[in-house]
Structures are given as structure tokens and as C-alpha cells.
Amino acid sequence: MKDETLKFNESEVEWNSWSKADDIEHHRKRLIDDEHVNKLYCDIYEIPPMKANWPLHYHTCNEEVFYIIEGYGEVITENGVLKVKSGDILRFPAGEKGVHQLKNTSDSETLKYLDLGTTNLPDVVFMPADNKIGLISGESGQDKMYSYKDL
Numbered sequence: 152m153k154d155e156t157l158k159f160n161e162s163e164v165e166w167n168s169w170s171k172a173d174d175i176e177h178h179r180k181r182l183i184d185d186e187h188v189n190k191l192y193c194d195i196y197e198i199p200p201m202k203a204n205w206p207l208h209y210h211t212c213n214e215e216v217f218y219i220i221e222g223y224g225e226v227i228t229e230n231g232v233l234k235v236k237s238g239d240i241l242r243f244p245a246g247e248k249g250v251h252q253l254k255n256t257s258d259s260e261t262l263k264y265l266d267l268g269t270t271n272l273p274d275v276v277f278m279p280a281d282n283k284i285g286l287i288s289g290e291s292g293q294d295k296m297y298s299y300k301d302l
Contacts, residue, residue, distance in 0.1 A: 153189040161195060176202040188270050198224070198255040198262040206283075207252040210245055211275040215268040217241040217253065222262030224255045245269075250279065 161180065170176035176199055183193040198204050207227055217226075223236040228243075229250050235241065243249035255262035276285035 152186050157187060171206065174203055175206060177204045190270060192268055192270055194266040196264050196266055198253065200255055200257050200259055203252050203254040205252060206278045207250060207280040208276050208278045209247055209250040212245055212271040213269045213274050214245050215243045215266060218265040220263040220265060222255060222257060222260050224253060224262045227252045
């Protein structure tokens, strides 16, 4: 399955939701799922008004690219806060320089974006604001194991 050409429509994919505390929440469609992942993944996210997508974090082994489809917000980066809007493209390199958290700053509109990234395993995810690390291990096509430990 990893070496096959894929064609499907976004409307055929179900939304999954995740939240943490009161300020982090997203809805995600995994367009390229674990069964098909080889060297990259592709997701569509929606962030509700006044929420962030994930805790502030960076990956040691993987890069991410966001394309803002609709809405606006801000992204926290190593170099400060950047305003983002529909049409913007963001690249987060592996390592500390790629630290990021995307926030929807609208009080009424959803922020929707495409998330593309590499899938190098194992990957360590650092969440500096939470003093936590995550380990993502395993092979594509299998469940990934997440374990968090306080720093």
C-alpha cells in the first residue's frame, strides 16, 4: 500500500477531535493514514475560535509545513509571534529552531490548515512550556507508541 498512487476526496475522510485543558483543541482529518505513510503524512486541521492546535512543541527528527486554507491567527516560533492568514505557508524545521504552536485568534471563525510533514522514526517531541517530552516510535502502518515523561 505504501508504494501505490492514492486518490480520494477529503469529504470521504472522518474528523477526529483532541483537546487538552481549556485552550487547546483541534479537529483533524488524517488524509494520508498510517497504512499509507512512507516518508510523509498529510492532515487537514480545524482549530476552533480562540484555541491552539497543540502544546508548544518541536520535533527532533521531523519537519512540518502548514498551509493556511482559511481563517487567521498567530504562530509562536523561536523568533517570536507571527501573524498568519489564509494563503500563508509556514515551515518548521526539525530541532529547537522549529518550535511552534498555532493559535486561532478569531472569536468566531474556524482556522483551517493543511499540515504536511516527514515521518522519520523514532522522533522525540519536546514540549518546553509543559516540561514534557514525547517519544514516537514504531514503523509506519503500526500503532505509534506515545510516552510522556516529566523533564
